Amino acid sequence: MQMGLTIEAVRLAAERIEGAVVRTPFVHSQTLSQLTGAEVWLKFENLQFTASFKERGALNRLLQLSSDERARGVVAVSAGNHAQGVAYHGRRLGIPVTVVMPNGTPRTKITRTEGFGANVVLKGANFAEASLAVPNFVDAGLTFLSPFNDLGVMAGQGTIALEMIEQGPVLDAMIVPVGGGGLIGGIGTVLAAAVPQTELIGVESEFYPSMASALAEAPFAIPGGTSVAEGIAVAWPGDLTLAAARATVADMIIVRESAIEDAVALLLQIEKTLCEGAGAAGLAALMAQPERFRGRRVGLILCGGNIDTRVLIAVLQRHLARAGQLVRLRVIALDNAGPLGGIATIIAENGGNILDVNHDRVFAGATARAVCIDFSLELTDPAQALVIVAALAQHGFPAELIDLAR
Numbered sequence: 001m002q003m004g005l006t007i008e009a010v011r012l013a014a015e016r017i018e019g020a021v022v023r024t025p026f027v028h029s030q031t032l033s034q035l036t037g038a039e040v041w042l043k044f045e046n047l048q049f050t051a052s053f054k055e056r057g058a059l060n061r062l063l064q065l066s067s068d069e070r071a072r073g074v075v076a077v078s079a080g081n082h083a084q085g086v087a088y089h090g091r092r093l094g095i096p097v098t099v100v101m102p103n104g105t106p107r108t109k110i111t112r113t114e115g116f117g118a119n120v121v122l123k124g125a126n127f128a129e130a131s132l133a134v135p136n137f138v139d140a141g142l143t144f145l146s147p148f149n150d151l152g153v154m155a156g157q158g159t160i161a162l163e164m165i166e167q168g169p170v171l172d173a174m175i176v177p178v179g180g181g182g183l184i185g186g187i188g189t190v191l192a193a194a195v196p197q198t199e200l201i202g203v204e205s206e207f208y209p210s211m212a213s214a215l216a217e218a219p220f221a222i223p224g225g226t227s228v229a230e231g232i233a234v235a236w237p238g239d240l241t242l243a244a245a246r247a248t249v250a251d252m253i254i255v256r257e258s259a260i261e262d263a264v265a266l267l268l269q270i271e272k273t274l275c276e277g278a279g280a281a282g283l284a285a286l287m288a289q290p291e292r293f294r295g296r297r298v299g300l301i302l303c304g305g306n307i308d309t310r311v312l313i314a315v316l317q318r319h320l321a322r323a324g325q326l327v328r329l330r331v332i333a334l335d336n337a338g339p340l341g342g343i344a345t346i347i348a349e350n351g352g353n354i355l356d357v358n359h360d361r362v363f364a365g366a367t368a369r370a371v372c373i374d375f376s377l378e379l380t381d382p383a384q385a386l387v388i389v390a391a392l393a394q395h396g397f398p399a400e401l402i403d404l405a406r
Contacts, residue, residue, distance in 0.1 A: 149238025
């Protein structure tokens, strides 16, 4: 039976990986502190070479392989960040790497993993289904490198906490994104031994509250789905990570997908830093429960920055829509020449910038002599939307705002 993770193992991991991973900044965010009422400190793990903390654990585990295991190679299953960490450091160390990824993995993660020399195999619709292919590679002689349920991997991830303790003040709370639990398991081991007064809180998406379910000892259904935080979209934690979490985690916060999207946008706007959904989940939790953290010194780990360009565009547009700066307006008008120009003029005169226009004569509910015209509008002030609707009504053009599905 394996013993649990110790802070001594984390310190040894820090010695092994020193100089081969980035000692990332840990800085105070004045703007986020003003916004939330907490004293917010950010650990920029999205500035690692592979844009994720995952290479810490991957490298530590690779360095613990025997010479025979190195020669035969390793296999990993990952949504992308663990894959890139294993592939990058595997190439540096001359270790052959095969990575199994779910079919829906963002293209940017696949391309970068292949760029590091790994053999990428796409299997299954999600992490769980991709994992089913791993035994075949293990039977062929490859060593499996778990993305989270491995003491060597957990020890590598725990080196983040050692750095945070050295770089900044003692925290009242630390909020850590949770997928399989390797990061929070490593972080928790260090905090419990070195600064037990720091409250450790995990955060998960509403689609994958797996660790929260496991810690509650009353498992509830995991909804699953296409999460913007695919890096923490894990159906169930490992036994090693769960044991570490039971011993160290004070609480779990489950956040809505929309909150994660808004956190990605805020970090880009405020900190000028790009985070994937998992990397922004800690800020989403802080924003979801501001009263809980008001006046406290809180550490957030921006654990990854690998986000697909198309997903990022959608996230930013949806954020603008929730903020009322991007709206869709439906106008009903007679289906003849002239109305479109008049409607566009009214919109422009009241501060709306038209991004696109769509006519619907069949499906949107207009009569046979009328047309529904949908306008996507950009606004500098959300209050302009109602002004535009009122102005259109005054000119005989009934209009309504179409809300974004939250």
